[in-house]
Amino acid sequence: MSTAFDSILRPVILRAAAADHIKNTATRLPVTARVVDRFVAGETQDDVLSAVAASLAGGLSVSVDHLGEATVDEADAAATVRAYLSVLESMSGLEASGSGRLEVSLKLTALGQSLPRHGRKMATENARTICAAAHSRGVLVTIDAEDHSTVSERLDIVRELRRDFDDLGTVLQAYLRRTEDDCREFAASGARIRLCKGAYAEPPSVAFDTHAQVDDSYLRCLRILMHGNGHPMVASHDPTMIEAAQALAHESGRSPESWEHQMLFGIRSDEQRRLADAGAQVRVYIPYGSQWYGYFVRRLAERPANLLFFLRALAERQGKQQHA
Ligand SMILES: Cc1cc2nc3c(=O)[nH]c(=O)nc-3n(C[C@H](O)[C@H](O)[C@H](O)COP(=O)(O)OP(=O)(O)OC[C@H]3O[C@@H](n4cnc5c(N)ncnc54)[C@H](O)[C@@H]3O)c2cc1C
Structure with missing residues (x-):
């Protein structure tokens, strides 16, 4: 059976990620580079x-x-x-x-x-x-x-x-x-x-x-x-x-x-x-x-765990910035 991740989130991630402003922001985040290293x-x-x-x-x-x-x-x-x-x-x-x-x-x-x-x-x-x-x-x-x-x-x-x-x-x-x-x-x-x-x-x-x-x-x-x-x-x-x-x-x-x-x-x-x-x-x-951006997004969209890993790393980084 198809999950909500596959039927709703996956296409949204794949389509939204193609927008230039999202791409520009995501590729500049140091945390993205850390996650990318897992796949590239x-x-x-x-x-x-x-x-x-x-x-x-x-x-x-x-x-x-x-x-x-x-x-x-x-x-x-x-x-x-x-x-x-x-x-x-x-x-x-x-x-x-x-x-x-x-x-x-x-x-x-x-x-x-x-x-x-x-x-x-x-x-x-x-x-x-x-x-x-x-x-x-x-x-x-x-x-x-x-x-x-x-x-x-x-x-x-x-x-x-x-x-x-x-x-x-x-x-x-x-x-x-x-x-x-x-x-x-x-x-x-x-x-x-x-x-x-x-x-x-x-x-x-x-x-x-x-x-x-x-x-x-x-x-x-x-x-x-x-x-x-x-x-x-x-x-x-x-x-x-x-x-x-x-x-x-x-x-x-x-x-x-x-x-x-x-x-x-x-x-x-x-x-x-x-x-x-x-x-x-x-x-x-x-x-x-x-x-690496397109390849990276397809790997995130393949698996909820990958997206969660990325979002968690992002949240940790923002938490650290607020405390810095
Ligand atoms: C050598 C190779 C070349 C490919 N080339 C293309 C291509 O040219 N065009 C194209 O459209 N697709 C390509 N793909 C991607 C492919 O279409 C699938 O999206 C991808 O392989 C996930 O499908 P799966 O068969 O592994 O099974 P799934 O059912 O998606 O996954 C099975 C299990 O594999 C693991 N897994 C799968 N994906 C991930 C991930 N991203 N991160 C961590 N664990 C994961 C998990 O344990 C998961 O439970 C390629 C894949 C491989 C392996």
Whole structure:
């Protein structure tokens, strides 16, 4: 059943957080930075490389995300490409390069997809530049899923790029009503597919709106991916999905290296290690960079406990200021 948090607060948090004045205030609060540290490796490339090294040493694979989204500025899109080329260069020196344990994740809107006239072309070419650099350095690429209005175009771009880079992966969101069909198509074509529940505020016309419906959809999609020809990437911290993935992998006769669990940096780290120690492939998604706000808000909106943690830290700070 959907809780009041999911049906009322979650969409309000996601929508309100997009307002510039809230964003400006929230990003300036020192307490925000403290909470952000739980979910983001840091602002610099050195920060993310340290987190990558620690994860690899702990037996995990990684996916590095340079934070940023929805730019309508060509120069910003070009800066994002440069950031990826730079981090790829530094990742290629790691021992794990070429082993499939290194990956970068991209958002097409950070590469210019929302630019008014040439958005699609620019995002495609920018993504192609990053795919080529990653390919030559033995690093995988997966394209993240954003809000539903961008899905059809993103999947078109992925189909186009997969002609040259067939190991390019993408994300499908189980909360979207269309996703079961998308899973069928991409599972048949042998793609790497990261299946997640979905993190944006979406209308009921395109998305399931109760937990139970989203979970059922996730399980149906997972079954399709596990029985398909591709490489399923099970992006969930939910114990039910984790167990179902293992049962379905067994049922479909998959070897441990033909699929993987994925979780976000800072979330259920003990479970990540437990699964890896038990012989599963586990990849941790590690975001870094100065544009952490959108990512941070989605993590707050996912879980009442995260929002409470943030509000409590805020209240403590205000209490201290009043007493100072
Ligand atoms: C590798 C990866 C990539 C992703 N990429 C995308 C993407 O491209 N597009 C997109 O829309 N979404 C993306 N997501 C987010 C995803 O859609 C969900 O919003 C998120 O993973 C929470 O769903 P869940 O499956 O973990 O299950 P939930 O039912 O939300 O959570 C299950 C349990 O996991 C833990 N948990 C979950 N979220 C949090 C949190 N924020 N903080 C602390 N504990 C938590 C809690 O213990 C919770 O009880 C990604 C998730 C992962 C793991």
